Amino acid sequence: MKIEEITNKLGIKLNDMQEASAQAIIGGNGDLAVLSPTGSGKTLAYLLPVSQLIDELQDEVQTIVIVPGRELALQTTNVLQNMGTGIRSFAAYGGRPTMDEHRVLRRLKPQVVCGTPGRLNDHLDKENIDPSHVKFVVIDEFDKCLEMGFREEMKALLRRMPRQARRILLSATDSEDIQGMVGHAMRLDYRQEDEQVPDRVKVLAVHSPEKDKLEPLGRLLLSFGQDSTIVFVNYRDSVERTAAYLRQMGFTLSAFHGGLDQKAREDALYRFVNGSANIMVSTDLGSRGLDIPNIKNIVHYHLPESEESYVHRVGRTARWQETGQAYFILSANEQVPEYVHAEVTDYEIPENEGAECPQPRMSTLYIGKGKKDKISKVDIVGFLCKKGGLKSADIGRIDVKDHYAYAAIDRKQLKSVLKRIAGEKIKGIRTIVEEIR
Incomplete structure (x- = not known):
């Protein structure tokens, strides 16, 4: 299936970065580094052209995609399936027995395997994956992989890949480590140094008279109606506390953090993606690797712990060419961090006492x-x-x-x-x- 047929099926038009990536992958023969902001569509930027270069008649693994977490592994395989090319893919990640994955690998015979570095190395150790036919090695969310301590695992994994395999690296931020992973690769840099977050995102401040901000959070969410919203907090127990308060108010929501077991995380994410929950309360685990369309609002219940955290949180909204809002809930002794470059407007929550909590469709x-x-x-x-x-x-x-x-x-x-x-x-x-x- 040609790229134009796939994009017509998905109902999308490629942006400049995706067009340039496709041309570089299909028309070139060397390594490639793609630097582009969060939310710009980097997953399709490599999946579309790579799909044109995979031999669907061969059962061997031809592409390895390295990702920092299970959510992105699952999401990437879902994107490939939704493309409708017939290419078989499999997501490999920790939290479940390697033997169970081996059985699926043996039965499915995927041409694309997307996984975390540790689990991919485990399958290679056990010879569950034969790397000898791999044509492409993709490192998605490269900066996150390094941040999460995968450096040595990634190096070990890359050493086991065929020398002739082309490496494609994708990241929202530049790094000195890029050259070490992809050498003197062709670089496509679509970052705008003066654009911290897209100007399609409106940044607003909500002032809370109390240190405990749950009451203004509830009123703020009431004002959103059925809009899809992520509420970011900094700690796992804060997710549970905030979610319990909002459920008591009558909201239907998902709670998402790294302390949940695999199925609970998948259930929470699934309900948010399919519209069965219009609110997700999450740690920064939900700020990267999730490409969920139509998220209208980002709420910083806790201030982001760094500029990078802020950028990736806000990157969940205004995907592609959509618009969105990012709200800071500030107690009396808090202020919008200095690293926020956008113009910040004070927001007065409309009077909504006695209003019923909007329910998802x-x-x-x-x-x-x-x-x-x-x-x-x-x-x-x-x-x-x-x-x-x-x-x-x-x-x-x-x-x-x-x-x-x-x-x-x-x-x-x-x-x-x-x-x-x-x-x-x-x-x-x-x-x-x-x-x-």
């Missing part, structure tokens, strides 16, 4: 059967329409895993659907169907 169903049970997306749509009485317009994103599936449906239809499908079978199989809260 969708709810997420957990279905206790998946690919291993021969259940597909088509089967789930048919089940929800025939047994649940839904129309196709009432059904959102569906993801089918090996042993279970998720389906987003219109929240207003939830109770009636659960009542209709109680005790019903899907493809003749009895299973659990319940709401994920």
